[in-house]
Amino acid sequence: MPDQLLFGMEVALNGLMAGVLYALVALGFVLIYKASGIFNYAQGVMALFAALTLVGIMEGQVPFAHLINAIFGTKIHHLGTPIPEMLDPDVTIAYFNTEGAGWISWLLGGIGNFFIWPINNFDIVLALIFTVFVMIALAWAVQRFIFRHLVNQEPIILFMATIGLAYLLEGVGELMWGAEVKTLNVGLPRGIAEGVESVTEGWFGYGFFLSRLDIVAAVIAAVLVTALTLFSQYSKQGRALRAVADDHQAALSVGISLNFIWILVWSIAGFVALVAGVVWGASSGVQFSLSLIALKALPVLMLGGFTSIPGAIVGGLIIGVGEKLFDFLMNPIIGGATENWFAYVLALIFLIFRPQGLFGEKIIERV
Amino acid sequence: MFYREAGDFKTSYVDDSQTFPISFDRYRYYFVLFVAFALLPFMVDDYWASQILGPFLVFSIAAIGLNILTGYCGQVSLGTGAFMAVGAYSCYKLMTGVDIWYPAVCDGSRILFFWCSGRAEYQIWFQLPEINILLSILLSGFITALVGVFFGLPSLRIKGFYLAVATLAAQFFLIWLFNSASWFYNFSATGQITAPDTFVAGVQVTGAETQPWALYMVCLVFAFGCAWMARNLTRGSIGRRWMAIRDMDIAAEIIGVNPLKAKLTAFAVSSFFIGIAGALFFAVVSGTAEAGDVFGIQTSFEILFMIIIGGLGSIFGSFAGAAFIVILPVALRVIGTEMFGWPSEIVEHFQFVIVGALIIMFLIVEPHGLARLWQLAKEKLRLWPFPY
Numbered sequence: 001m002p003d004q005l006l007f008g009m010e011v012a013l014n015g016l017m018a019g020v021l022y023a024l025v026a027l028g029f030v031l032i033y034k035a036s037g038i039f040n041y042a043q044g045v046m047a048l049f050a051a052l053t054l055v056g057i058m059e060g061q062v063p064f065a066h067l068i069n070a071i072f073g074t075k076i077h078h079l080g081t082p083i084p085e086m087l088d089p090d091v092t093i094a095y096f097n098t099e100g101a102g103w104i105s106w107l108l109g110g111i112g113n114f115f116i117w118p119i120n121n122f123d124i125v126l127a128l129i130f131t132v133f134v135m136i137a138l139a140w141a142v143q144r145f146i147f148r149h150l151v152n153q154e155p156i157i158l159f160m161a162t163i164g165l166a167y168l169l170e171g172v173g174e175l176m177w178g179a180e181v182k183t184l185n186v187g188l189p190r191g192i193a194e195g196v197e198s199v200t201e202g203w204f205g206y207g208f209f210l211s212r213l214d215i216v217a218a219v220i221a222a223v224l225v226t227a228l229t230l231f232s233q234y235s236k237q238g239r240a241l242r243a244v245a246d247d248h249q250a251a252l253s254v255g256i257s258l259n260f261i262w263i264l265v266w267s268i269a270g271f272v273a274l275v276a277g278v279v280w281g282a283s284s285g286v287q288f289s290l291s292l293i294a295l296k297a298l299p300v301l302m303l304g305g306f307t308s309i310p311g312a313i314v315g316g317l318i319i320g321v322g323e324k325l326f327d328f329l330m331n332p333i334i335g336g337a338t339e340n341w342f343a344y345v346l347a348l349i350f351l352i353f354r355p356q357g358l359f360g361e362k363i364i365e366r367v
Numbered sequence: 368m369f370y371r372e373a374g375d376f377k378t379s380y381v382d383d384s385q386t387f388p389i390s391f392d393r394y395r396y397y398f399v400l401f402v403a404f405a406l407l408p409f410m411v412d413d414y415w416a417s418q419i420l421g422p423f424l425v426f427s428i429a430a431i432g433l434n435i436l437t438g439y440c441g442q443v444s445l446g447t448g449a450f451m452a453v454g455a456y457s458c459y460k461l462m463t464g465v466d467i468w469y470p471a472v473c474d475g476s477r478i479l480f481f482w483c484s485g486r487a488e489y490q491i492w493f494q495l496p497e498i499n500i501l502l503s504i505l506l507s508g509f510i511t512a513l514v515g516v517f518f519g520l521p522s523l524r525i526k527g528f529y530l531a532v533a534t535l536a537a538q539f540f541l542i543w544l545f546n547s548a549s550w551f552y553n554f555s556a557t558g559q560i561t562a563p564d565t566f567v568a569g570v571q572v573t574g575a576e577t578q579p580w581a582l583y584m585v586c587l588v589f590a591f592g593c594a595w596m597a598r599n600l601t602r603g604s605i606g607r608r609w610m611a612i613r614d615m616d617i618a619a620e621i622i623g624v625n626p627l628k629a630k631l632t633a634f635a636v637s638s639f640f641i642g643i644a645g646a647l648f649f650a651v652v653s654g655t656a657e658a659g660d661v662f663g664i665q666t667s668f669e670i671l672f673m674i675i676i677g678g679l680g681s682i683f684g685s686f687a688g689a690a691f692i693v694i695l696p697v698a699l700r701v702i703g704t705e706m707f708g709w710p711s712e713i714v715e716h717f718q719f720v721i722v723g724a725l726i727i728m729f730l731i732v733e734p735h736g737l738a739r740l741w742q743l744a745k746e747k748l749r750l751w752p753f754p755y
Contacts, residue, residue, distance in 0.1 A: 039528050070709045149731045156443055159528060160675055161730045163668060168723025175716045295664070298532045306528070334547070341543050344536035351525050351533060363526075365617055 017214035019320020025297035026312035028272040034245040035265040042166040044294025051277030135270030184281040299343035305360025408580040416579035421652040424586035430685035432640030438680035440633035441613030446537035448666035454645030457510040461503035500565040508643040515638020545658035678738025687737040
């Protein structure tokens with residue numbers, strides 16, 4: 001086979017893996033949109049928030065440490081007594097400085113010591129469960145303090161409210177856990193997948209480069225999508241969820257609690273955000289740019305239709321493969337960095353011919 | 368007591384349909400103009416002109432532009448930053464003289480306009496003369512209007528969120544274009560555009576040595592002109608057509624509003640203002656710009672926030688929102704960093720929290736923004752001191 005074709009295949013395969021991740025983020029959007037008609041721009045920031053929280057809990061950071069330090073003049077940053085191997089020899093700040101307002105340090109230190117916070121090796125599963133609880137609390141707060149007051153508003157108002165929520169969450173997340181880039185290590189494999197390389201070497205005489213992390217991420221996404229589909233098809237809550245999506249009032253009249261369903265949906269979206277945050281955070285570190293994955297998911301949604309789970313998956317794959325191949329083909333002619341806009345332009349051109357997206361419900365308007 | 372229409376008799380239709388029918392409003396308006404045109408130019412210093420008043424006026428123009436599209440015509444756009452960039456870059460090209468190459472511009476391996484293969488010799492085929500700065504700013508408004516109409520075409524088929532997301536295509540594509548096609552920044556090595564020194568009637572208006580009052584006056588004249596134009600457009604038949612489309616496009620179509628014309632004129636007028644704002648911001652206020660940096664998606668969101676906080680569908684609201692968003696970071700910096708001595712990054716995070724919370728609060732409590740509060744205050748004032 002010619003080299004160019006092989007390179008192209010490799011690029012497409014990598015695009016497919018990226019597409020799975022896009023689909024994963026898009027899935028969070030679709031879930032909330034179907035059940036509550038809210039187009040949640042904050043999904044990306046929720047992923048950032050989840051990842052920040054996970055890292056914070058794993059490392060035993062004190063929430064709002066910077067703020068507490070600024071107000072009370074303390075120098076705290078982690079819970080519990082210092083463990084020597086965690087201390088950077090260059091950093092001379094003690095974990096708990098009792099100068100200034102000592103009682104804050106004393107209190108936090110006491111709490112940390114009481115639970116004997118094992119900073120180094122806080123069980124990852126436990127930290128994940130903790131983070132899930134935080135995301136559920138967030139879902140409750142969002143529902144209780146924001147969207148309960150915006151019921152029956154126009155969709156575009158709700159959309160702008162989620163942009164506000166994105167700003168709010170970003171600010172709170174960074175105030176809580178600090179803005180520096182953090183590494184997230186949850187034991188996902190890294191490096192090149194030798195198996196794929198050796199197999200393709202045998203087939204074509206050219207080994208494909210695939211990151212192991214990408215493969216694992218694709219598997220995780222596939223499992224998650226299957227689980228969510230099963231949940232919404234076969235469980236009682238899942239059926240209630242679909243009923244709400246179909247018709248709020250009819251669902252209300254057969255005794256489904258809208259409030260509960262909306263909190264449930266936001267929690268699930270928070271969980272999806274956590275998974276997306278873990279996968280993306282593991283590959284590129286937990287930092288502000290993580291929240292921009294929302295911008296990657298938007299064209300996916302347009303292409304697939306806002307209301308369709310299969311649409312999110314197919315759209316994600318099309319865009320993942322399309323943008324990598326386009327960049328591969330057009331790079332010599334028009335220059336690089338086309339990934340930023342290609343997906344949007346593709347979705348836009350597509351929408352002109354099919355305004356509801358690939359799998360979206362037909363838009364019927366009445367006066 | 369003094370703020371009411373009782374006793375203020377109108378004897379002609381012109382009087383009756385004026386913008387400020389209540390005499391107190393009219394005098395207040397003249398007073399504001401007097402302060403802005405006759406007092407402030409003598410008072411501004413460099414910091415106020417280039418950090419507060421200049422950005423405030425420029426972003427007011429941009430907010431008026433977006434308000435026409437979103438507040439009056441109901442088409443949400445997230446591409447405002449990119450349209451400002453179109454204004455800035457076209458102003459730069461016009462100021463420095465547009466160079467037209469033949470058969471194409473080749474920048475290393477990339478080809479910008481026409482397909483060409485191999486490495487041929489290219490030369491400037493034609494170079495337009497440098498155009499006066501004020502004219503350049505106006506012309507860049509028209510160029511942006513054309514680009515806006517082009518990106519507004521999908522609005523005829525796509526509605527609501529789909530359109531909002533579709534305008535992001537304009538945002539990312541245009542910024543990418545300005546960053547990667549070096550013709551737009553005159554092949555400079557840094558990729559930045561920098562405004563050359565220009566003079567209007569002997570007074571320097573762009574460049575490093577511009578006097579603060581000159582900077583302020585240029586921004587003020589454009590802001591006043593745009594606001595005056597926008598106010599009169601939105602009160603006339605074209606404004607009513609936009610509002611009909613906003614309220615319900617199918618119903619508007621049935622009563623005889625042409626949606627094609629209404630939507631495209633909204634895109635054109637809106638982009639015209641936004642282009643002028645971009646050109647002013649680049650040439651007069653900041654003097655230098657880089658597409659992804661200044662005109663990125665953050666700017667688009669900021670301008671959207673201005674019109675939400677200020678009030679959708681209100682010219683006054685555009686000014687109020689712009690003032691709010693421009694002054695908030697300055698005020699927070701003064702309070703947080705200088706009074707409390709907090710690290711600047713904490714103050715910056717607080718800014719995010721406050722802006723986000725305010726957006727949500729306004730959407731919940733007062734969806735029509737500051738403009739509505741202002742209106743309520745005026746209604747209260749009309750009954751004062753004897754409310755029923």
